[in-house]
Amino acid sequence: MPQFCKACGRCIEACPKGCITMGTEIEPATGFTPVILNLDECTACGLCFSACPEPYGLQPTINEFETELFDPATHFGPRTTSAPTPVEIPDQQVPLPELEPLVLKGNHASAIGALLAGCRHFFGYPITPSTEGAELMAKLLPQLDGVFVQAVSEVATINMMYGCGGAGQRSMSFTSSPGFSLMVEGLSYMIGAEVPGVVVNVMRGGPGLGNIAPEQSDIKMLCRGLGHGNTHAPVLAPSTPQEMLDLTMLAFDLTMKYRNPVVIAADGFLGQMTGRVQLPKTLVEPGIPAWAVWGDEMHRGNLISSIYLNEQDLEAHNIHINEKYERMIDSEQRADLFFCDDAEWLVVACNTPARMAKGAVEEMRKAGVKAGLFRPITLWPFPIDLLVGLLPNAKGILVVEAGTGPLEDELRIALSYADVHSPPPITNIRRFGGILPQQQEIVDSLSSLVEVKS
Ligand code: SF4
Ligand code: SF4
Numbered sequence: 001m002p003q004f005c006k007a008c009g010r011c012i013e014a015c016p017k018g019c020i021t022m023g024t025e026i027e028p029a030t031g032f033t034p035v036i037l038n039l040d041e042c043t044a045c046g047l048c049f050s051a052c053p054e055p056y057g058l059q060p061t062i063n064e065f066e067t068e069l070f071d072p073a074t075h076f077g078p079r080t081t082s083a084p085t086p087v088e089i090p091d092q093q094v095p096l097p098e099l100e101p102l103v104l105k106g107n108h109a110s111a112i113g114a115l116l117a118g119c120r121h122f123f124g125y126p127i128t129p130s131t132e133g134a135e136l137m138a139k140l141l142p143q144l145d146g147v148f149v150q151a152v153s154e155v156a157t158i159n160m161m162y163g164c165g166g167a168g169q170r171s172m173s174f175t176s177s178p179g180f181s182l183m184v185e186g187l188s189y190m191i192g193a194e195v196p197g198v199v200v201n202v203m204r205g206g207p208g209l210g211n212i213a214p215e216q217s218d219i220k221m222l223c224r225g226l227g228h229g230n231t232h233a234p235v236l237a238p239s240t241p242q243e244m245l246d247l248t249m250l251a252f253d254l255t256m257k258y259r260n261p262v263v264i265a266a267d268g269f270l271g272q273m274t275g276r277v278q279l280p281k282t283l284v285e286p287g288i289p290a291w292a293v294w295g296d297e298m299h300r301g302n303l304i305s306s307i308y309l310n311e312q313d314l315e316a317h318n319i320h321i322n323e324k325y326e327r328m329i330d331s332e333q334r335a336d337l338f339f340c341d342d343a344e345w346l347v348v349a350c351n352t353p354a355r356m357a358k359g360a361v362e363e364m365r366k367a368g369v370k371a372g373l374f375r376p377i378t379l380w381p382f383p384i385d386l387l388v389g390l391l392p393n394a395k396g397i398l399v400v401e402a403g404t405g406p407l408e409d410e411l412r413i414a415l416s417y418a419d420v421h422s423p424p425p426i427t428n429i430r431r432f433g434g435i436l437p438q439q440q441e442i443v444d445s446l447s448s449l450v451e452v453k454s
Pocket of ligand 1: 014015016017018019020041042043044045046047048049
């Protein structure tokens with residue numbers, strides 16, 4: 001069938017009898033020049049069929065039912081089904097017995113938070129300093145009739161999550177910076193197809209292999225580089241083991257609410273840090289969303305895809321996604337404000353550096369300086385609405401981060417979009433390579449700012 005020949009010439013080389021030659025006539029259906037067969041010497045050895053990568057390239061005729069040209073609708077009419085319209089099988093909140101607080105490592109707290117939020121599917125590839133999270137999921141999921149798969153790579157991991165999310169199921173992965181880099185293509189597909197999934201990125205030093213110490217430079221990738229195309233996901237930044245649990249549970253709420261992946265931006269120190277963790281009063285027994293491609297009669301006719309080949313369709317899909325991002329920006333900004341009400345000197349910090357910043361603010365308050373800590377809990381969307389109200393009092397902003405400036409970039413972008421074009425002077429403390437800013441550095445920096453101003 002000339003319209004299936006791609007003129008690769010493999011059959012010509014394969015034929016021991018010289019029965020096949022390259023054609024010279026262009027096939028209108030493809031623009032290629034299909035081969036010409038002269039079968040006088042043909043011994044029917046079949047080598048040309050084996051060599052041909054196109055299933056119908058050398059067949060004289062094809063069964064129309066086997067081709068991609070076959071359109072079932074023209075033969076059988078529109079698809080009909082007796083299945084009922086898909087409806088949501090809602091989640092159930094199940095009461096938990098009251099327990100004394102546990103003492104947990106951050107990674108373990110996040111894994112327990114995921115299980116309590118109804119996650120029963122884990123896909124991942126071990127990478128320090130996130131591995132304890134996967135390890136605990138491997139122990140606990142089989143006891144909950146869940147699924148744990150150690151994938152061959154982070155690329156495989158995120159695509160398994162894509163499939164699981166398409167079935168309307170909560171899935172997660174623990175990874176660290178280089179692993180997250182490998183996931184971003186799949187995340188873009190998940191965002192395009194609007195499927196849920198939670199990735200905990202326990203950030204480590206970079207670029208490249210870097211080291212296994214804490215850093216925050218991935219904030220740039222998480223907030224501005226989440227794969228190709230028009231992509232965003234809520235990015236949550238815990239700073240205690242308790243928040244590793246609480247924000248992981250919140251991440252599952254958000255990922256199901258918006259049908260969009262959610263990222264936890266933790267850091268290497270926080271993943272390994274042990275702290276007091278109070279469990280919630282209820283856990284989630286997961287249901288099945290109406291849109292899920294699930295195997296029962298009601299849901300199996302659903303379709304999940306990120307392919308929109310028609311330009312108008314793809315533009316409309318992007319407009320729909322943008323409206324969803326706007327809803328996230330309007331409704332999901334979160335921050336923790338510590339001594340901010342009357343603060344003249346605002347420290348902006350998140351994750352583990354926020355702990356040092358909190359100590360520094362307490363120290364400055366004892367010295368009579370009106371310092372406050374503004375701790376973004378959502379890095380995307382940046383909680384600018386909560387910050388703007390604090391600016392009239394502020395004489396200066398100090399951004400403290402274990403990174404080369406992505407948190408400050410998020411702050412400056414958010415200020416710009418909020419039409420704050422003359423904010424108080426912004427200075428920074430930046431440490432990287434696994435070195436965290438220390439409380440004394442922050443106190444010294446704030447003290448020198450106060451001195452210069454007075
Ligand atoms: S089946 Fe015929 S045409 Fe094909 S390789 Fe063998 S001899 Fe050549
Ligand atoms: S028939 Fe198959 S192997 Fe031969 S040129 Fe065409 S595509 Fe290539």
